[in-house]
Amino acid sequence: xxxxxxxxxxxxxxxxxxxxxxxxxxxxxxxxxxxxxxxxxxxxxxxxxxxxxxxxxxxxxxxxxxxxxxxxxxxxxxxxxxxxxxxxxxxxxxxxxxxxxxxxxxxxxxxxxxxxxxxxxxxxxxxxxxxxxxxxxxxxxxxxxxxxxxxxxxxxxxxxxxxxxxxxxxxxxxxxxxxxxxxxxxxxxxxxxxxxxxxxxxxxxxxx
Amino acid sequence: xxxxxxxxxxxxxxxxxxxxxxxxxxxxxxxxxxxxxxxxxxxxxxxxxxxxxxxxxxxxxxxxxxxxxxxxxxxxxxxxxxxxxxxxxxxxxxxxxxxxxxxxxxxxxxxxxxxxxxxxxxxxxxxxxxxxxxxxxxxxxxxxxxxxxxxxxxxxxxxxxxxxxxxxxxxxxxxxxxxxxxxxxxxxxxxxxxxxxxxxxxxxxxxx
Numbered sequence: 001x002x003x004x005x006x007x008x009x010x011x012x013x014x015x016x017x018x019x020x021x022x023x024x025x026x027x028x029x030x031x032x033x034x035x036x037x038x039x040x041x042x043x044x045x046x047x048x049x050x051x052x053x054x055x056x057x058x059x060x061x062x063x064x065x066x067x068x069x070x071x072x073x074x075x076x077x078x079x080x081x082x083x084x085x086x087x088x089x090x091x092x093x094x095x096x097x098x099x100x101x102x103x104x105x106x107x108x109x110x111x112x113x114x115x116x117x118x119x120x121x122x123x124x125x126x127x128x129x130x131x132x133x134x135x136x137x138x139x140x141x142x143x144x145x146x147x148x149x150x151x152x153x154x155x156x157x158x159x160x161x162x163x164x165x166x167x168x169x170x171x172x173x174x175x176x177x178x179x180x181x182x183x184x185x186x187x188x189x190x191x192x193x194x195x196x197x198x199x200x201x202x203x204x205x206x207x208x
Numbered sequence: 209x210x211x212x213x214x215x216x217x218x219x220x221x222x223x224x225x226x227x228x229x230x231x232x233x234x235x236x237x238x239x240x241x242x243x244x245x246x247x248x249x250x251x252x253x254x255x256x257x258x259x260x261x262x263x264x265x266x267x268x269x270x271x272x273x274x275x276x277x278x279x280x281x282x283x284x285x286x287x288x289x290x291x292x293x294x295x296x297x298x299x300x301x302x303x304x305x306x307x308x309x310x311x312x313x314x315x316x317x318x319x320x321x322x323x324x325x326x327x328x329x330x331x332x333x334x335x336x337x338x339x340x341x342x343x344x345x346x347x348x349x350x351x352x353x354x355x356x357x358x359x360x361x362x363x364x365x366x367x368x369x370x371x372x373x374x375x376x377x378x379x380x381x382x383x384x385x386x387x388x389x390x391x392x393x394x395x396x397x398x399x400x401x402x403x404x405x406x407x408x409x410x411x412x413x414x415x416x
Contacts, residue, residue, distance in 0.1 A: 002215065003214070003215045003216040003219075004214055004215070004216060005214065005215055006211070006212055006213065006214055006215075007210065007211045007212070007213055007214075007215055007218060007237070008211040008212060008281070010215060011211075011240055011241070011244045011277065011281070012244075014241065014244040014245060014247075014248055015244040015245075015247035015248055015251065015273075015274070015277065016247075016248065016251060017248070017251035017252050019248075019252065019351065022245070022248060022351070022354055023245060023351075023353055023354040023356075023357035023358075026241050026242075026245060026357055026361065027357065029215070029241065030238060030241065030361060030364070032219055033219070033222065033234050033237065033238065034234075036219045036220075036222040036223040037222060037223075037230070037231055037234060039222075039223035039224075040222055040223055040224065040225070040227075040230060043223065043224060043225035044225050044227065065223075066223070069219065069223065073216070073219070143227065143230070143231075144375075145231055145371040145372055145374065145375040146230055146231040148231075148368070148371045149231035149234055149235065149368040149371055149372075150231075152364040152367050152368050152371075153234065153238065153364055153368070155364065156238070156360040156361055156363065156364035159360050160356070160357040160360050160361070163353040163356045163357055163360075163411065163415075164353055164357075166353065166412075166415050167352075167353040167415060170415055170416060203371065204374075207371075207374050207375060207378055208378055
């Protein structure tokens with residue numbers, strides 16, 4: 001599992017001439033880093049007298065952020081799996097016409113699967129971006145910069161995931177699937193628009 | 209060393225109620241993730257016949273990106289060190305007037321050190337952001353999305369690092385230092401402006 005690797009080894013493998021792990025894993029990891037910071041802000045806020053009014057809200061934030069962190073860890077693994085699956089289809093036999101046809105179909109199928117994982121990552125990152133606002137608004141002011149970092153990571157992760165959808169989309173032939181994926185990308189971009197800026201405005205105000 | 213930790217452990221520690229590691233380490237790590245992707249793009253471009261014209265440029269890119277990756281790994285450790293040092297000064301004795309004075313001075317000194325590490329991270333991330341453009345322009349088109357992810361990570365890391373400078377800046381009293389740090393932040397923001405967008409434009413064009 002990617003998540004069981006040492007950071008130094010993960011960075012070495014990333015930098016190497018092996019295509020996995022790559023940008024897809026980085027997108028999911030960046031989302032996980034962002035959402036872990038939301039948990040930290042939450043954990044440095046609960047049980048503090050100064051913040052007892054928001055105690056229940058903060059507990060809900062932590063529960064959401066920990067759920068998202070788990071989901072992103074799973075998606076990191078999933079991303080490698082579908083990419084390796086895609087690479088494997090390229091190595092299928094292509095001697096006969098039948099083999100060529102089956103291989104082409106399998107490549108297309110694996111491409112669609114490979115596009116759908118970063119799409120799920122992107123939607124999770126949108127959730128993180130929205131959650132970071134509540135963390136910035138209600139969390140311990142001493143760590144408000146961490147809520148800002150969470151928003152920055154979530155936006156970058158979301159847009160990184162979209163680039164990974166697009167690079168697969170480029171090779172997908174089925175028009176219906178292409179339209180569906182493009183629609184999802186447009187929806188994500190529309191929903192994220194201005195959200196990071198909103199969080200950073202709250203953070204900057206509290207940083208004085 | 210942070211970099212020797214398993215990713216899962218690092219995420220757990222990040223999410224916990226311990227203030228380190230925090231946003232400062234995430235900023236440096238995000239920069240390292242971005243620059244590792246530039247190395248990957250480079251390593252998937254060198255020795256390929258299609259890209260022999262840019263072979264020398266690509267080798268230079270890899271050499272720069274690997275140097276930056278090393279520096280960011282160092283800064284990740286440095287960030288924890290200066291933060292823990294800052295926390296330690298708070299625990300200094302403050303019984304007598306003399307003790308109070310020395311403690312206050314030490315807090316200020318450690319705060320300035322704690323602000324300067326993310327500042328160095330931010331400058332390194334600016335270098336990564338600029339380098340990602342060359343990777344997008346000259347690198348293997350099959351992994352152009354990874355050059356885009358590198359730019360997204362570098363910008364988010366740069367801005368995260370700046371938030372970490374600002375949270376320290378807030379408590380620094382020395383006017384000269386405050387001015388110097390604010391000037392550096394302005395310089396960074398000015399130089400990064402539009403750079404990510406430039407890289408993403410190249411990436412999007414190649415993604416067709």
